[in-house]
Amino acid sequence: MTYEHLPLRSIKKTSINDLILEGKRQMIKAFMPKGYPDSVTKNYWGFVKWQFLHNVAGSVTGVLSTQSLLYAMGLGAKSIPLAAALNWIIKDGLGQLGGVIYAAFISDRFDSEPKRHRFQATVAMQIASILELLAPLWPGSFLLIASISNIGKNIAWLAGSATRAQMHKTFALRDNLGDITGKSGSQTTAASLIGTALGVVISGTITKYNPDITAATSAVQPIIPIFLAFGPFSFFNIYGNYRSSLYVTTSTLNVPRAEMILYGLLNQLDGATTLSKIKCDIRDLISSPKKVSSEEIFVGRYHSPFEIPLEIEPALHHYTSKKHVHDLHAALKQKGLLHSEEYFLLHVPYHHLFGNLRKMKRPMQQNSHRHKHHTQLPGSRQHLSLWFSQNANTRDMIKGFCHACAIRHALEYVDPATSEDKDQVLDIIRDTHILVENSFESLISALESKEWETEHVFFTERDDGRLFVEK
Template identity: 35%
Template sequence: MMSPSAPAGHVTARAYDSMLTVFFPKDLSSSVTPDYLPYTLWHLANSVTGTVAGTLSMQALLQALGLGAGTAIGLAATTNWIIKDGFGLLGGVLFAGFMGNRFDASPKYYRFLANLCIQASNLMELLTPMVPHLFLPMASLSNIGKNIGFLAASATRASMHRGFTRTDNLGDITAKAGAQATAAGLVGTGIGIVLSWAIGTDPHTLLAAFVPLSLLNLFAAYKSNRAVVTRHMNIERAELTLRAVLDNPVSQRITPPASVATPSPAEKLVAPTPFDISRRETMFGWRKHPFRVALRLEEPVDAPRCPLATMSVEGMIAFSAGFGDLAAQRYRICVASDAETVWLWFLDTADHEDVTRGFIHACAVRHALETGRASAHAGWLRNSPADAYLVSSARVDNILAALVAAGWDIAHTHLGDRNRRLHVGPVPVQ
């Protein structure tokens, strides 16, 4: 029994701590990264407004079936309802199969896309009373959009939660996220019911209430995603990071090939942190490549201008033999004769570190070619792709160390997700 003399403030503090334990991971200040709390608060706002908007759209959908007039749903209406649910499930399955592991590579992009799909589906449901004869196609498309949205939101959630962990508490964070979503759903449903009673069932009135709620939902989704810091690399984050490292004043010292047989241990590079890059990466829309020299990553052998389209693997190895010791490398780089394009492939024996090293090396070659083009004192790089390869090869280890020091997770990347690996060696006998 609690002592009567216990201060009221102590009771309030204990109640506050109990509430935190229910909805947030244990040891909040030390068990998660600083971006977890702003992401969670904005995500709660996103969940509440999304549930309210969904309640309004569902009311409009039932009104289109005649529930507002007090009539029972007939056999045809029931069949239509089942069909539209079936189309929705089918759309979600096809979408999941098509996307593969893109959710892990760009979780913020697909998280926002999920919210956009759900709100577009809500809007379509909201418009069905205005065209009740189109109920089945509109409801089916709406359900497909919602299933795609819910699937994308669920698939990206695990990647984001893993990035928040500082200790082995991924399960705790996931469980608290479920509690937060349930609470937000209850609050949103309550607000939606009260609001629907207040404004009635007129489609135009529902639409007027839906639009600001939907926009607020998308804004909250944008802010919650912006709060996330992704610590593993995809192509965009890797290019932005490597461009910053290679543009460092220390990195701009161009040394003739004869003096770069081994890396310089004195070279100190500083890479931007994942937090720095998270503010620059594109969450939606077209992204701009930071390198002028194009990169063709794991291109199929029949792609236009691909070196492998006109030579065998053995011939490509011979072509690249002057570019360094290939025996120790599990990737292959080719440079176009005009120094405008760099091709990169990974061998079927490459692991995560090989993929990361290969991508670093390819970007360093691109930077060396651009530097040689811009500098009158380094024009030999522009005219000799092999020299550009040697200059950049000597610096891969230093760049890799700078990435690790900046906090990047180089053990898990999404730089070789296309899985068009090369096999070097005897062709297996069928």
């Protein structure tokens, strides 16, 4: 068979299709992990496309804010190169210092709530960019404005890079975290190049119509076009971050995710003293990581589904007043438990802390997870406190947290006016301990069958809150 009788148009069409397919293969090879799409989870593509939009828009806003900052530096330093260079170096140094302090403060919360801190990082970046846009209004305060802005940017960069690995891990199916991270770098670079080019075009257009900023009749006039161009891209930067985070499924247990799981489970008990007495399979009552992640709140503040607030490892001096030091002593002696555990529980009625509230400058942890209707000052209503011993391992922490949630659930059916009845509270602690003791192994098995990670948990925020109690 010869090709001389084939129509030329057919040969040309086949060649174009081959080129398109080859180009697609090369793009996948350059920007996607090896073995894509079988080497990653199904939600990986959704994350990538919105992350790409996020990075493109972020690069555009970065170009525009830098343009405004350079205007301010020129005006504030009277165009003296040495002064301008020194200001630039100082603001970079202060920004890096701010990032170091922030990283020390946040600690492992990057791993516990990566979506929340990644979203906050994006918002911080845009706020910092807005400050840079406003810098020409106060050229004499260039160093102050630029330093504050750079602190915000360094915090954003640090938070973004710190949460990236934890999020990428959720997409890996073939132990290919390194490959996913590397391709993420390629995707980010490509998006940054596109965004930078687009930003330069927009910046050049703005400069064309504002050729001499020093000749402007008002300090506001030169930055108005920049703001108008900045606004839409700033929105898409934040929106792209939000949409991409919706595709991330986190399988580690922290306070919000564990509460969402346990609250639904406890509502199904209906008086049962063990999970084995529940008519349906317990695995059907445990929400999967995908379902919990879809309901997870990472933009606003989390509101616990439990009515009774939980304080994890609060400072002991909050409970040393004469009114409830006896209760603290009983809690440390683990009164009400069937046997000793590696955790300690203290129920505080409404009036106990309310009477001592005026003496407290910081009554409770600022980021404690409270009920959505709790609008009073921290500590002004009854709550449950939980401490872990220095010897507590991960299973002990899960068990203690489950016991605390079971107590909180039981207390919701108790009249608040009778919450001071110590015998009643001790009965609840004992009954819920029986429930947890009889059901804990079944619960762990159900969690693992749903692919929840039970080797590590994120219930505490620091290492110095553990207790050592001599027995």
